[in-house]
Amino acid sequence: MEKWSLMTITVLLALIVRWTVSLGSYSGAGKPPMYGDYEAQRHWQEVTYNLPIRQWYFNTSDNNLLYWGLDYPPLTAYHSLLCAYIAKLINPDWIALHTSQGYESQPHKLFMRTTVFVADLLVYIPAVIFYCFSLKETSTKKKVSSALCILLYPGLILIDHGHFQYNSVSLGFALWGVLALSYDWDLLGSVAFCLALNYKQMELYHSLPFFCYLLGKCFKKGLKGKGLVLLIKITGTVVVSFAVCWLPFCTDMEQIMQVALPFSLFFFFSPG
Amino acid sequence: SWFRALALGVSFLKCLLIPAYYSTDFEVHRNWLAITHNLPLSQWYYEATSEWTLDYPPFFAWFEYALSHVAKYFDPKMLVIENLNYTSRATVFFQRFSVIFTDILFIYAVRECCRCVNGKRAAKDILEKPTFILAVLLLWNFGLLIVDHIHFQYNGFLFGLMLLSVARLCQKRYLEGAFLFAVLLHFKHIYIYVAPAYGIYLLRSYCFTANNADGSVKWRSFSLLHVTLLGLIVCLVSALSLGPFIVLGQLPQIISRLFPFKRGLCHAYWAPNFWALYNAMDKALTIFGLKCNLLDPTKIPKASMTGGLVQEFQHTVLPSVTPLATLICTFISILPSVFCLWFKPQGPRGFLQCLVLCALSSFMFGWHVHEKAILLAILPLSLLSVQRAKDAGIYLILTTTGHFSLFPLLFTPAELPIKILLMLLFTVYSFSSLKSLFRRERPLLNWLETIYLVQLVPLEIFCEMVFPLTPWKRHFPFVPLLLTSVYCALGITYAWLKLYVSVLTERISVRQKAE
Numbered sequence: 001m002e003k004w005s006l007m008t009i010t011v012l013l014a015l016i017v018r019w020t021v022s023l024g025s026y027s028g029a030g031k032p033p034m035y036g037d038y039e040a041q042r043h044w045q046e047v048t049y050n051l052p053i054r055q056w057y058f059n060t061s062d063n064n065l066l067y068w069g070l071d072y073p074p075l076t077a078y079h080s081l082l083c084a085y086i087a088k089l090i091n092p093d094w095i096a097l098h099t100s101q102g103y104e105s106q107p108h109k110l111f112m113r114t115t116v117f118v119a120d121l122l123v124y125i126p127a128v129i130f131y132c133f134s135l136k137e138t139s140t141k142k143k144v145s146s147a148l149c150i151l152l153y154p155g156l157i158l159i160d161h162g163h164f165q166y167n168s169v170s171l172g173f174a175l176w177g178v179l180a181l182s183y184d185w186d187l188l189g190s191v192a193f194c195l196a197l198n199y200k201q202m203e204l205y206h207s208l209p210f211f212c213y214l215l216g217k218c219f220k221k222g223l224k225g226k227g228l229v230l231l232i233k234i235t236g237t238v239v240v241s242f243a244v245c246w247l248p249f250c251t252d253m254e255q256i257m258q259v260a261l262p263f264s265l266f267f268f269f270s271p272g
Numbered sequence: 273s274w275f276r277a278l279a280l281g282v283s284f285l286k287c288l289l290i291p292a293y294y295s296t297d298f299e300v301h302r303n304w305l306a307i308t309h310n311l312p313l314s315q316w317y318y319e320a321t322s323e324w325t326l327d328y329p330p331f332f333a334w335f336e337y338a339l340s341h342v343a344k345y346f347d348p349k350m351l352v353i354e355n356l357n358y359t360s361r362a363t364v365f366f367q368r369f370s371v372i373f374t375d376i377l378f379i380y381a382v383r384e385c386c387r388c389v390n391g392k393r394a395a396k397d398i399l400e401k402p403t404f405i406l407a408v409l410l411l412w413n414f415g416l417l418i419v420d421h422i423h424f425q426y427n428g429f430l431f432g433l434m435l436l437s438v439a440r441l442c443q444k445r446y447l448e449g450a451f452l453f454a455v456l457l458h459f460k461h462i463y464i465y466v467a468p469a470y471g472i473y474l475l476r477s478y479c480f481t482a483n484n485a486d487g488s489v490k491w492r493s494f495s496l497l498h499v500t501l502l503g504l505i506v507c508l509v510s511a512l513s514l515g516p517f518i519v520l521g522q523l524p525q526i527i528s529r530l531f532p533f534k535r536g537l538c539h540a541y542w543a544p545n546f547w548a549l550y551n552a553m554d555k556a557l558t559i560f561g562l563k564c565n566l567l568d569p570t571k572i573p574k575a576s577m578t579g580g581l582v583q584e585f586q587h588t589v590l591p592s593v594t595p596l597a598t599l600i601c602t603f604i605s606i607l608p609s610v611f612c613l614w615f616k617p618q619g620p621r622g623f624l625q626c627l628v629l630c631a632l633s634s635f636m637f638g639w640h641v642h643e644k645a646i647l648l649a650i651l652p653l654s655l656l657s658v659q660r661a662k663d664a665g666i667y668l669i670l671t672t673t674g675h676f677s678l679f680p681l682l683f684t685p686a687e688l689p690i691k692i693l694l695m696l697l698f699t700v701y702s703f704s705s706l707k708s709l710f711r712r713e714r715p716l717l718n719w720l721e722t723i724y725l726v727q728l729v730p731l732e733i734f735c736e737m738v739f740p741l742t743p744w745k746r747h748f749p750f751v752p753l754l755l756t757s758v759y760c761a762l763g764i765t766y767a768w769l770k771l772y773v774s775v776l777t778e779r780i781s782v783r784q785k786a787e
Binding site for chain 2: 001002005006008009012013015016017019020021023024106107110117141
């Protein structure tokens with residue numbers, strides 16, 4: 001059988017397993033007052049949609065950080081904002097400020113599950129397919145089997161589509177970074193990994209290998225010539241990526257300081 | 273070991289489907305558990321507290337009785353007859369798991385059928401072996417998965433019995449095959465659609481033990497012993513099943529429960545058979561007649577204009593159809609295939625062809641046919657599809673349209689991605705595997721057939737996504753069902769005719785060769 005039909009079948013199977021898992025319950029279902037990760041994600045949609053950016057990470061009268069305060073970097077916040085815009089079109093009650101706390105219904109569950117599903121489909125799954133196809137000196141069967149094994153990994157499926165989280169986005173971006181580096185597209189790889197890092201600070205676990213690999217590449221090319229150019233380019237790319245993500249927050253230095261401190265605390269103590 | 277992987281994989285998928293939507297059939301079976309558990313035999317077919325009365329033959333009632341003794345360990349409250357629509361988590365888990373568990377018989381039957389498929393095209397790659405492809409087409413059949421494990425029915429083990437009896441007949445173990453089919457008939461009487469194929473084949477190939485040189489029946493080889501044995505088997509099974517009820521004098525009640533002819537020509541959703549086309553033609557002619565003022569609007573019964581969903585309706589322009597008419601049509605339509613089986617039996621393959629044609633013809637012309645009955649034709653046809661390219665082409669058309677016609681069974685939003693993804697999975701697999709199996713022969717489908725099948729995609733988008741957002745939804749809610757039914761009826765009719773022509777022309781050419 002041709003490799004594209006085999007891969008299509010693999011992807012379809014992976015999607016079916018994901019959606020059937022999402023038929024089940026989610027974290028904190030029917031458990032007031034705190035509920036769980038599902039309510040956290042819904043709350044972030046509420047916060048990002050209704051409040052101005054300067055209030056997203058701060059304890060204000062409208063934003064109680066003790067009730068699922070935003071503890072991921074801005075890209076998660078932007079993703080929540082995008083989902084909130086779509087939620088508003090379907091049913092504004094889902095993200096109404098304050099009144100939507102603990103909102104649970106079948107249509108809302110369907111919406112939330114769809115957001116995870118779409119994120120998975122757009123970021124993580126294509127990365128896995130490209131990765132498997134780019135494996136060298138492996139037969140088609142082995143490539144498809146690798147894809148099947150990776151896509152059917154139960155841990156990610158259960159956490160993302162069951163418990164309810166968006167790990168596939170950050171992991172997907174990190175994998176795109178790996179792919180880009182394997183093709184010697186260092187700048188694109190850096191951008192991809194920066195996106196991963198700005199989505200979930202948990203990706204810091206993968207940052208050291210990326211850093212050392214790129215630095216080592218610069219050294220290999222010779223720090224007096226091409227290596228230095230590459231180092232400057234990569235540094236510039238990383239700084240620009242971070243700047244783009246954090247730009248809306250850079251209204252004043254005091255804000256940045258106020259964000260950076262609790263942020264680093266959250267990084268150390270958050271469950272990830 | 274690949275077989276085990278396929279069987280386990282699909283079983284795990286079935287487990288994942290446990291929390292999915294289930295239809296009223298779930299309550300039907302819960303009610304039957306309660307009835308058989310609590311009431312004595314004499315009241316099983318009279319109990320009517322719930323609207324879902326027992327309308328399957330006695331063996332199925334005994335099956336529910338056996339299940340009920342396991343059910344009491346899960347949740348005894350589900351066995352109370354008055355607990356209508358009782359759906360505790362334990363009940364759902366038990367019922368779902370009973371379907372998954374009884375599918376073991378289906379898995380065993382598929383294994384036996386795979387043994388019957390000849391491995392002449394011995395391919396090195398496991399994915400290209402006919403046995404592997406057949407196993408996937410049967411074990412992962414889309415229709416069976418969604419009807420049994422989402423909608424909720426027990427077709428798995430019943431088809432297991434049927435496929436097992438087919439396998440036994442292919443292995444020339446005639447008595448076992450006959451016994452299994454007799455048992456099957458007393459589990460679910462819908463299999464009577466294919467009884468003529470069994471009857472004629474057993475008579476021709478088992479009761480007459482030899483053929484003449486030109487292939488025609490050798491009348492002298494009639495074996496009284498074989499006929500007696502067959503008769504004994506059928507009588508014994510029937511006695512075991514209906515015996516107690518005949519003694520109680522309840523046979524007419526059972527017959528009225530099993531064959532409720534009071535229901536209309538078509539189900540609420542028209543099964544995509546000949547009568548769907550007939551109804552559509554009637555509606556079209558009515559509208560045309562009204563527009564051209566050939567018909568008097570006051571004389572037209574209201575139901576037929578707004579309906580499509582009303583169970584009993586009279587036709588306006590074309591003559592109304594009675595149960596007797598459908599019986600005659602069905603009988604006439606199965607005659608050619610049965611004659612073929614008698615005059616030129618080609619062994620097990622000929623029997624399978626006749627079986628599929630009987631199932632399809634009964635589907636086309638039967639009274640109050642359910643769209644799920646298309647599975648009776650699809651599953652046996654899978655066995656033929658991995659052996660000949662022509663059958664593979666017909667199989668692809670029948671299976672894609674047949675499975676698509678099952679879509680209206682799952683109408684909840686949460687199940688929409690499941691049915692689309694599963695349908696895509698099965699369709700992509702069936703097309704690519706059969707194409708690669710027969711890649712040395714000409715293409716399986718011509719351009720017209722391909723266009724027809726591709727048009728299913730816009731049809732689905734229109735019915736599920738576009739139509740609900742239009743203002744017509746309130747006034748004509750039946751339009752998507754009507755469109756689906758009529759469009760699929762075209763495909764299924766075409767597949768039926770194509771299969772018939774292929775079987776008849778094959779026989780004629782064989783006879784010419786013999787002469």
